[in-house]
Amino acid sequence: MRNFGYTVARTPADAVRTAAGIANSTFVAGGTDLLNLMRDGAETHDHLVDLNRLDLDDVTLDGQTLRIGALARMRGVAEHPRVRREFPVLSEALLASASPQVRNMASIGGNLSQRTRCGYFRDPGSACNKRDPGSGCPAVTGRNRGHAILGGGDHCIATHPSDLAVALTALDATVRLLGPDGARSVPIADFYLLPGTTPDRETAARPGELITRVDVPRTRVAADSRYLKLRDRATFEFAVVSVAAALRTRGRVVRDVRLAFGGIGTRPWRDTRVEAALLGRPLTEAAIGEAGRVLVRDADPRTENGFKVELVQRALASVLNELGGKR
Amino acid sequence: MTDEPAPESSAHTRRTVLKSTAAAAAGTVVASHHTSVASAETAHTGGARTRVTLSVNGERHRIAIEPRVTLLDALRDRLGLTGTKKGCDRGECGACTVLADGERIKSCLTLAVMRQGAEITTVEGLTRGDDLHPVQEAFIRHDAFQCGACTPGQIMSAVACIDEGHAGSEAEIREWMSGNLCRCAAYQNIVAAVADAAEEGRR
Numbered sequence A: 001m002r003n004f005g006y007t008v009a010r011t012p013a014d015a016v017r018t019a020a021g022i023a024n025s026t027f028v029a030g031g032t033d034l035l036n037l038m039r040d041g042a043e044t045h046d047h048l049v050d051l052n053r054l055d056l057d058d059v060t061l062d063g064q065t066l067r068i069g070a071l072a073r074m075r076g077v078a079e080h081p082r083v084r085r086e087f088p089v090l091s092e093a094l095l096a097s098a099s100p101q102v103r104n105m106a107s108i109g110g111n112l113s114q115r116t117r118c119g120y121f122r123d124p125g126s127a128c129n130k131r132d133p134g135s136g137c138p139a140v141t142g143r144n145r146g147h148a149i150l151g152g153g154d155h156c157i158a159t160h161p162s163d164l165a166v167a168l169t170a171l172d173a174t175v176r177l178l179g180p181d182g183a184r185s186v187p188i189a190d191f192y193l194l195p196g197t198t199p200d201r202e203t204a205a206r207p208g209e210l211i212t213r214v215d216v217p218r219t220r221v222a223a224d225s226r227y228l229k230l231r232d233r234a235t236f237e238f239a240v241v242s243v244a245a246a247l248r249t250r251g252r253v254v255r256d257v258r259l260a261f262g263g264i265g266t267r268p269w270r271d272t273r274v275e276a277a278l279l280g281r282p283l284t285e286a287a288i289g290e291a292g293r294v295l296v297r298d299a300d301p302r303t304e305n306g307f308k309v310e311l312v313q314r315a316l317a318s319v320l321n322e323l324g325g326k327r
Numbered sequence B: 001m002t003d004e005p006a007p008e009s010s011a012h013t014r015r016t017v018l019k020s021t022a023a024a025a026a027g028t029v030v031a032s033h034h035t036s037v038a039s040a041e042t043a044h045t046g047g048a049r050t051r052v053t054l055s056v057n058g059e060r061h062r063i064a065i066e067p068r069v070t071l072l073d074a075l076r077d078r079l080g081l082t083g084t085k086k087g088c089d090r091g092e093c094g095a096c097t098v099l100a101d102g103e104r105i106k107s108c109l110t111l112a113v114m115r116q117g118a119e120i121t122t123v124e125g126l127t128r129g130d131d132l133h134p135v136q137e138a139f140i141r142h143d144a145f146q147c148g149a150c151t152p153g154q155i156m157s158a159v160a161c162i163d164e165g166h167a168g169s170e171a172e173i174r175e176w177m178s179g180n181l182c183r184c185a186a187y188q189n190i191v192a193a194v195a196d197a198a199e200e201g202r203r
């Protein structure tokens, strides 16, 4: 790892000011992604601004909103009794992430900002449009078993690795940011960008902007939610395909449904047409099959990841049947 | 690893001198306008060596290290606490597991400068005098290792796993010990040792 300077920030404003004042600096929270990227040479920074002393680790609920501080740890949020009861999909997504040790260290802001696990990206010996814009994307014709079947193009087909981001996408969360120009909110659907021709730009956060908090609206449907994560081994592994789902039915009729998917898209994947295919209809095998087909209608599988087209439809059916009480 | 910190005694290797000179030049700018954060624990540095105080197994150590030195390297190479092992150096194997304020963490994924003020416990700190920790006893009883390279990490993780209340069943132990890999695949006996130690704690 190349050497760097280091500053401990005491307040969010101090963190933003410090980062803005030092060229090629970045924030560090848990360090669990950043240090690996810097060791690999996939990212280089001359200075780290340590966020761990910021008073941003609270998890609170009021009448309308769950507020998760950006410095709350994955473990703390996953174990929060009201998160478990009222937002099980968040807790399950977090508990299915990484390992107990990493969850003790990693922060929510860092989790949402982690970089793709595409092996070419992490290997500075390979070309990669995300790391070196314009150098090309070897994954398109190379090893792409883990890559996206939706939202890609010839510039980049990497998936976003965060499980939590998928769950937050299903629940219409909002990311709160603080930058040199002040505070603002970005709906999570707009936070993650499609790669287009600029895959090096991954989120709507501007350089030097700090995530201070994530807000999740309290809804009845959130309480009937779950996260299904399919992996290459039973645990401690990134998703091949995942589904975050929330469902309310009356009789067998779907009254409310929220769906987001991991492992298949270049960003946490939400397609409201899939939800529309289910809403107001009885939760039958036919309706579920139709929703799955809508989901993969625009799929663009590559040489090694075509299996995801079928797998994600089965995963969706499995979660919906379970939430709908069939199994 | 190429960026292994130079031991204290050979601080003047060519590499170190070159790096710290460059870093010091870049860093002086920083030092001036953050007096508010300058505290006894060295809140900022421009990449040159800085004094870091680590509290490990109840003892305080003051060492001079560059910010990039991980807690793992500081423990092993500066404090001579080589019980904590380096397997992957990227968070995937768990060999470097230590406790920070009682919580298990991977010491290869955190910087030593970031852990000032935390009470670190390594495998060397588990024994009480000549008495092994009950989890260490259970690992011996169950022959829960072959080469032993993963064992200190497994033991530290197991201590926390039991403490968290995640050792209630074999399935639960397997899930909550999943951050610790064993290349010799001694898993069967590791799970038995953790279950036994947890059971003993409940008695």
Ligand SMILES: Cc1cc2nc3c(=O)[nH]c(=O)nc-3n(C[C@H](O)[C@H](O)[C@H](O)COP(=O)(O)OP(=O)(O)OC[C@H]3O[C@@H](n4cnc5c(N)ncnc54)[C@H](O)[C@@H]3O)c2cc1C
Pocket: A026, A027, A028, A029, A030, A031, A032, A033, A034, A035, A051, A070, A071, A096, A097, A098, A099, A102, A105, A106, A107, A108, A109, A110, A111, A112, A113, A114, A161, A162, A163, A164, A209, A210, A211, A212, A236, A237, A238, A239, B090, B091, B092
């Ligand atoms: C072995 C291993 C397995 C893993 N498995 C999974 C998994 O299965 N599922 C999953 O979802 N994740 C997984 N992860 C990723 C892990 O969840 C992330 O590394 C972690 O959440 C990052 O959080 P952090 O606080 O450590 O971030 P850091 O490493 O400190 O930072 C990561 C990035 O976020 C930026 N950043 C941090 N905080 C903020 C903030 N408040 N505002 C703006 N920018 C910020 C940093 O500048 C940096 O660019 C795994 C990681 C490891 C090492």
Ligand code: SF4
Pocket: A116, A118, A119, A120, A121, A127, A128, A129, A130, A131, A136, A137, A138, A139, A140, A147, A155, A156, A157, A158, A199
């Ligand atoms: S898929 Fe994206 S991250 Fe991977 S090599 Fe291509 S451009 Fe880089």
Ligand code: FES
Pocket: B085, B086, B087, B088, B089, B090, B091, B092, B093, B094, B095, B096, B097, B106, B107, B108, B109
């Ligand atoms: S050495 Fe830290 S997890 Fe492998």
Ligand code: FES
Pocket: B144, B145, B146, B147, B148, B149, B150, B151, B181, B182, B183, B184, B185, B186
């Ligand atoms: S005993 Fe050899 S790696 Fe576990």
